[in-house]
Amino acid sequence: MPDQSWLTPAIRRAAIARTLTTGEPLFRLGDKSAGLCEIVSGRVRLARVDRTGHETVLHVAGPGETIAEASLFSPHYQCDAIASTHAVVRIYPKAAILAAFEADRKAAQAFTAMLAHQVMDLRTRVERRNIRSARERVRHYFALNTGADGRTVGLHGTLKDLANELGLTHEALYRTLAVLERSGEIRKEEGHIVLLRAPKI
Amino acid sequence: MPDQSWLTPAIRRAAIARTLTTGEPLFRLGDKSAGLCEIVSGRVRLARVDRTGHETVLHVAGPGETIAEASLFSPHYQCDAIASTHAVVRIYPKAAILAAFEADRKAAQAFTAMLAHQVMDLRTRVERRNIRSARERVRHYFALNTGADGRTVGLHGTLKDLANELGLTHEALYRTLAVLERSGEIRKEEGHIVLLRAPKI
DNA sequence: CGGCGTTTTGAGAGAGCTCAACATCGGTGG
DNA sequence: CCACCGATGTTGAGCTCTCTCAAAACGCCG
Numbered sequence: 001m002p003d004q005s006w007l008t009p010a011i012r013r014a015a016i017a018r019t020l021t022t023g024e025p026l027f028r029l030g031d032k033s034a035g036l037c038e039i040v041s042g043r044v045r046l047a048r049v050d051r052t053g054h055e056t057v058l059h060v061a062g063p064g065e066t067i068a069e070a071s072l073f074s075p076h077y078q079c080d081a082i083a084s085t086h087a088v089v090r091i092y093p094k095a096a097i098l099a100a101f102e103a104d105r106k107a108a109q110a111f112t113a114m115l116a117h118q119v120m121d122l123r124t125r126v127e128r129r130n131i132r133s134a135r136e137r138v139r140h141y142f143a144l145n146t147g148a149d150g151r152t153v154g155l156h157g158t159l160k161d162l163a164n165e166l167g168l169t170h171e172a173l174y175r176t177l178a179v180l181e182r183s184g185e186i187r188k189e190e191g192h193i194v195l196l197r198a199p200k201i
Numbered sequence: 202m203p204d205q206s207w208l209t210p211a212i213r214r215a216a217i218a219r220t221l222t223t224g225e226p227l228f229r230l231g232d233k234s235a236g237l238c239e240i241v242s243g244r245v246r247l248a249r250v251d252r253t254g255h256e257t258v259l260h261v262a263g264p265g266e267t268i269a270e271a272s273l274f275s276p277h278y279q280c281d282a283i284a285s286t287h288a289v290v291r292i293y294p295k296a297a298i299l300a301a302f303e304a305d306r307k308a309a310q311a312f313t314a315m316l317a318h319q320v321m322d323l324r325t326r327v328e329r330r331n332i333r334s335a336r337e338r339v340r341h342y343f344a345l346n347t348g349a350d351g352r353t354v355g356l357h358g359t360l361k362d363l364a365n366e367l368g369l370t371h372e373a374l375y376r377t378l379a380v381l382e383r384s385g386e387i388r389k390e391e392g393h394i395v396l397l398r399a400p401k402i
Numbered sequence: 403c404g405g406c407g408t409t410t411t412g413a414g415a416g417a418g419c420t421c422a423a424c425a426t427c428g429g430t431g432g
Numbered sequence: 433c434c435a436c437c438g439a440t441g442t443t444g445a446g447c448t449c450t451c452t453c454a455a456a457a458c459g460c461c462g
Contacts, residue, residue, distance in 0.1 A: 046321075046324075048344070050344055050347075054344065056344040058321070058324065058325045059325060059328050060328070069321075070321055072313075072314075072317070073310060073311075073313070073314035074314075078321075108313075111313065112273075112309075112312065112313045113271060113275075115316035115320055116270040116271040116274070116316055117271050118320050119271075119316055120247075120259070120260070120270075120271055120279075122320065122323035122326075123247075123260040123323060124259045124260060125323075125327050126260075126323060126326050126327060126330070127258055127260050127261070129327070130368060132418090132419075132449085132450095133449085134450070140257060143249070143255065143257040144249065144259070146251075150252050158407090158408065158409090160408065160409085167331060168451095169450075169451060170408085170410095171411085171450090171451080171452085172449090172450060174411085175411085175450095178410080197253075333418095333450090334417080335417080335418070359439090359440065360441070361439090361441085369419095370418075370419060372418085372420085372443085373417090373418055373419075375442060375443080376442090
């Protein structure tokens, strides 16, 4: 889904595939930054370890996500990246990316635009998490994820995935959807949900 | 706090100050994008209105934040921006920014780097919100916001602001801090908090 | 058919929210 | 100088909603 027009053929050609076993580090805090990384499969967590040895997770990245974008402009990685599952990643070397951006203004601009969109998307997620009520949180998601008709919400992945995205347990999500469906606000269909009418607040 | 080295003198000179009264729109979905915007004081909310007339808030921006970064690369704004309070903003015209980035590669790179850092910061906030327990959420924040000594957490703004940032009510935060202090894990001092020892899980 | 993951419903407990009261502090104006 | 006001900080008590744990139905695939 994210715009990948910044990923020029030259960068793609320079990509390095790497396989990680569970627990294997991709890079460590302070390592010389090799470039940014796209998760192909599995999960990779970004974390920091404080002086007491406790690990604090910054983010868990899944398939399709890119991590360590900031390392393009920094000589070292700013946190640890460790495979949480068996994982396959593609590393796009810093030199290749910076050279491509130097040569192709449009690509560099597309990269910046992609980051700007991600910022907006993430701000929206944070805003959604500010909503306490499960029902309102689900409505917030639906309202912002309708297709062109403004009434259909596509479901990519399972409902468990959606529950995770919304910060709810899957049980809570099932119950909420059941309530909304019983009240006639939505209808569940194969692979998508149809918004039937405005909520009665 | 955010790196503003992308804000070159030329861009600064081109800035347009604007004052908004509560409820006044800064821009609307579909408007021709004038440029990006920095909030000087007050609050501006970004929102979309669906066909039923219901407004869905994407983000509430406060002093120091910039909004509409994505509009630099799009001919139109992608949502509404409306003052939630009396507000003062600075608009940096798109043309001035793009010209500055064209002339000064370093500035363009600094802008991209700033966005990359914001992405990481926002991902971390989302990750924090995945933690249900108030105590663990507070610990997560502390662990990632210590100063150079690794034991001091500066408090910018009020505790209510912090509670909001953490997605807790201020009462819940007060209680949690009180518990942590009683257990000897932290000490509250003027304008900052000192981490005394590792949590006993 | 059997096993695994998703979906679904039930019952109970606990954590945080809500409402309420009060203390504290800084500013403002009479 | 003091009374007043608003915002922050603090603690209490009760309640609601979601989480947790459990169990079962369902669908898919080998």
